[in-house]
Amino acid sequence: MLDVGALPKAELHVHIEGTFEPELIFEIAERNRITLPYRNVGELRKAYDFKNLPSFLDVYYAGMNVLQIEQDYYDLTIAYLRRAAEQNVRHAEIFFDPQAHTLRGIAFDTVIEGLRAALRDGERELGVTSSLILCFLRDRSEESAMQTFDSALRNCDRIVAVGLDSAEIGNPPSKFASVFERARAEGFHTVAHAGEEGPPEYVWEALDVLKVSRIDHGVRCMEDAALVERLRRERVPLTVCPLSNVRLKVVPDLAHHSLKRMLDAGLAVTVNSDDPAYFGGYVAENYARSAEALGLTDEHLLALARTSFEASFIDDGERRRLLAEIPAARFEGASAQWPAAGCAQRLA
Ligand code: ADE
Ligand code: ZN
Numbered sequence: 001m002l003d004v005g006a007l008p009k010a011e012l013h014v015h016i017e018g019t020f021e022p023e024l025i026f027e028i029a030e031r032n033r034i035t036l037p038y039r040n041v042g043e044l045r046k047a048y049d050f051k052n053l054p055s056f057l058d059v060y061y062a063g064m065n066v067l068q069i070e071q072d073y074y075d076l077t078i079a080y081l082r083r084a085a086e087q088n089v090r091h092a093e094i095f096f097d098p099q100a101h102t103l104r105g106i107a108f109d110t111v112i113e114g115l116r117a118a119l120r121d122g123e124r125e126l127g128v129t130s131s132l133i134l135c136f137l138r139d140r141s142e143e144s145a146m147q148t149f150d151s152a153l154r155n156c157d158r159i160v161a162v163g164l165d166s167a168e169i170g171n172p173p174s175k176f177a178s179v180f181e182r183a184r185a186e187g188f189h190t191v192a193h194a195g196e197e198g199p200p201e202y203v204w205e206a207l208d209v210l211k212v213s214r215i216d217h218g219v220r221c222m223e224d225a226a227l228v229e230r231l232r233r234e235r236v237p238l239t240v241c242p243l244s245n246v247r248l249k250v251v252p253d254l255a256h257h258s259l260k261r262m263l264d265a266g267l268a269v270t271v272n273s274d275d276p277a278y279f280g281g282y283v284a285e286n287y288a289r290s291a292e293a294l295g296l297t298d299e300h301l302l303a304l305a306r307t308s309f310e311a312s313f314i315d316d317g318e319r320r321r322l323l324a325e326i327p328a329a330r331f332e333g334a335s336a337q338w339p340a341a342g343c344a345q346r347l348a
Pocket of ligand 2: 013165
C-alpha cells in the first residue's frame with residue numbers, strides 16, 4: 001500500500017469541535033477554571049462509547065463547553081492543523097458550529113476570530129491552506145439558523161460555504177430551505193450532512209431543495225439505485241467518513257462499509273475524518289484502515305486523493321497546483337466546476 005500519510009490530499013469533512021483531544025479539553029478547562037465531570041483524560045475517554053449519532057452529540061457538545069475565549073478557539077484549530085500537516089493534508093475545509101457557542105453566550109466574533117487567526121498561521125507556518133464552512137444545527141429552528149447567518153454576514157471572511165449538521169433523523173433538509181436559499185443568493189456554496197443515519201430521501205432533498213454541491217456522508221444513498229445513478233451522473237462529491245460510521249454504528253465494522261462499492265459504482269467519493277478526536281483516527285488513518293479492511297488498491301487511494309482536490313472549493317489554478325502534487329495524477333481530468341465563493345466573491 002502506498003504511504004497514505006505522505007499522499008497529498010484535501011480534507012473536506014472535519015468538524016473543528018470534533019478535533020478537540022481530551023488532553024486539550026482538560027488543559028483549557030483548567031485555564032478557564034471549569035470543573036469537568038471526569039477526573040482525568042482516561043475517564044473522559046471511557047465516555048467515548050457511542051451507540052448512535054445522538055449519543056455522540058451529547059458528549060461532543062459537552063466537551064466544547066470549555067471553549068470561552070479567542071485563544072481557546074485558536075489553540076483548538078492550530079492543534080488540528082498541525083496534525084493535518086503531519087499527514088500531508090494540503091488543504092482543509094473546516095466545519096464549525098457557531099450555534100453551539102453563541103447559544104451559551106459566546107460571541108460569534110470570538111469564535112471566528114480565534115479560528116481565523118489559526119488558519120492564517122496554519123497557512124504561513126505549516127503550508128496548509130484552509131477555509132471555513134458554517135454549519136447550522138438542524139435540531140434547532142430555521143429562525144435560529146437565520147440569526148446565525150446574519151451574524152456571519154457581518155464577519156464572513158474565510159467562510160466559503162454553509163452546511164447542515166447535528167441530529168439528522170426527524171430534521172430533514174427541507175426545514176432549512178429559506179436560509180440555504182439566502183446563503184446561495186449571497187454567493188456561498190452549500191453542503192449538507194445527509195444519508196448518514198437519515199434515509200436516502202434526505203439526500204434527494206439536500207440536492208433538490210438545498211441545491212448542495214456536495215453531500216456529507218451520504219452512505220445510505222446505496223439503498224436507492226436511482227439516487228446512486230443521479231449522484232454518479234452529476235458527479236456530486238460525497239465526503240465519506242469510514243471510522244465515524246463504525247463508531248456511530250452506521251455500519252457494524254469497516255469490512256461492511258460501502259466505500260468500495262461506492263467507488264466501484266463510479267461515485268465521486270472522498271475520505272475524511274469527521275470528528276477525529278472522538279472516532280480513533282485522523283484522515284490518514286481513515287484511508288489506511290479502510291484500505292486494509294476493504295482491499296483498496298493504490299489506484300483507489302490515488303483516486304480518493306484526486307477527488308478530494310477536485311471537490312474542493314478552491315479556484316482552478318490552486319486545484320491544478322494541488323493535483324500536480326499527486327503521483328501519477330492525470331491533470332486533464334481536473335474539473336473546473338467549483339469556482340471560489342463566499343466572502344471573497346461577495347466582496348469582489
Ligand atoms: N456534528 C459533528 N459530527 C457530526 C456527525 N457525524 N453528524 C452530524 N453532525 C455532526
Ligand atoms: Zn460530520
